[in-house]
Amino acid sequence: MKEADVGSCGEGFAGGQRQWTFLNNHAHVLLCLARNPGMVLREVALKVGITERATQKIIKDLVDSQVLERYRVGRCNSYRINLDLPLRHPLEQQHTVGQLLSMMLSAEEMGRARSRGKAKT
Numbered sequence: 001m002k003e004a005d006v007g008s009c010g011e012g013f014a015g016g017q018r019q020w021t022f023l024n025n026h027a028h029v030l031l032c033l034a035r036n037p038g039m040v041l042r043e044v045a046l047k048v049g050i051t052e053r054a055t056q057k058i059i060k061d062l063v064d065s066q067v068l069e070r071y072r073v074g075r076c077n078s079y080r081i082n083l084d085l086p087l088r089h090p091l092e093q094q095h096t097v098g099q100l101l102s103m104m105l106s107a108e109e110m111g112r113a114r115s116r117g118k119a120k121t
Contacts, residue, residue, distance in 0.1 A: 068080070083114065
C-alpha cells in the first residue's frame with residue numbers, strides 16, 4: 001500500500017503516533033459495516049483512517065470473496081455480512097466471520113448483524 005493510501009492511521013492512538021494493530025484494514029472496514037451497514041464510504045474511510053479509494057478497494061475485495069453482499073436502499077449501498085463464511089487464512093479457517101465479529105461487537109450489534117446477515121444461527 002502506498003503512503004498516500006494509508007491516510008491518518010495514527011488517529012485515535014496516544015500522541016497520534018502510528019502504531020500497528022492486531023486487525024487489518026479489511027477487518028476494520030467490516031466492523032464499521034457490521035455496526036452500520038448503510039455507512040457511506042467516506043465515513044468508513046475516516047473511521048478506519050484510510051483513503052476513500054482504499055476503502056472502496058477493500059469493500060470490493062470483501063464483496064468478491066462473498067464476505068459482503070451489496071444491495072441498494074434507494075440511491076445508497078448497504079451491506080449484508082455472510083457470518084457463516086470461514087476465515088480465509090489456513091491458521092484461522094476453523095473460525096467464521098461471525099465468530100470474529102462476535103469478539104468485537106456488542107451483543108446488540110451482533111444481533112442486528114445476524115438479523116440482516118446470511119447466518120442461520
